[in-house]
Amino acid sequence: MPPLYTKIIKDNHLSNTKSRRTLFKILNQQSQPVSIRRIVNNALPFMNKSTAYRILNVFDEAGIINLTYAGWKQTVELSDTFKGHHHHISCIDCGQIIAFEETHDLVEQLRLVSLKYQFKATSHSLELRGICAHCSQNIT
Amino acid sequence: MPPLYTKIIKDNHLSNTKSRRTLFKILNQQSQPVSIRRIVNNALPFMNKSTAYRILNVFDEAGIINLTYAGWKQTVELSDTFKGHHHHISCIDCGQIIAFEETHDLVEQLRLVSLKYQFKATSHSLELRGICAHCSQNIT
DNA sequence: ATCCATGCAAAATGTTTGCAATAGA
DNA sequence: TCTATTGCAAACATTTTGCATGGAT
DSSP: OOHHHHHHHHHTTOOOOHHHHHHHHHHHHOSSOEEHHHHHHHHTTTSOHHHHHHHHHHHHHTTSEEEEEETTEEEEEEOHHHHOSOEEEEETTTOOEEEEOOOHHHHHHHHHHHHHTTOEEEEEEEEEEEEOHHHHHSOO | OOHHHHHHHHHTTOOOOHHHHHHHHHHHHOSSOEEHHHHHHHHTTTSOHHHHHHHHHHHHHTTSEEEEEETTEEEEEEOHHHHOSOEEEEETTTOOEEEEOOOHHHHHHHHHHHHHTTOEEEEEEEEEEEEOHHHHHSOO
């Protein structure tokens, strides 16, 4: 288990249980954000359905996971703490989701927006949708 | 009914039914993105539950609505065609959602990201979360 | 008249809850 | 030991589907 995981569990006064470690591993295996359904299904052989949902809630409150979005679908992935701060580009053709890090200039633009509305921003998310390089070459 | 609505219905070879007009009006009354549940509940006195869901799907395919997101919650609103292109700032304290238009500079930064990944972007969404001006003044 | 859209009821899917049993600190 | 967590079953909520009826073009 990553030291960071153990630390967060401890800091939040949570039990370091087998089910939670298992669910964390499942989340950690994903190369892209995936649906809650998929996570729950993957967890099903190892724990009860309700346990999986409960752990997802606990992980959310502890900031271990983030909800992200790919078009219509709500997806989940490990939080910035584990994955680093990033955003997603999703291909509407092949469904692939690519992560990208924001540039300094982009952050600056977002800061200006917050400033304009006298808004203390604590987080933000950004998603680009379109056709990826691979799919635009293979016109079907 | 807005001429634009009638045109989209016609262009997509859809029937201009009472239920669809009613659901459009309900969507049009909302000052913020709202949950699907709320839309369905508002529609319930006027049509069947399954009709409401079916219309939401049809409206999505026809580009009449957009799904948006406010934190954990999936929400729906009329598309850019009706509301104009914009993004959302949501207050994690009072729950208010403020719409803002993107600046030229912000668009330019997004264009650079797409360019970097050789990605043909067709749409994008952006959400800022934090504390709104009003809530940061009224510290509870 | 023809076909699309709707209502209804039922199924399928997704999520939460109460309580007893169990495992972690 | 003591409390937090889990399993189980059942409730609850959300969404989809098949088919007969009704409405729109």
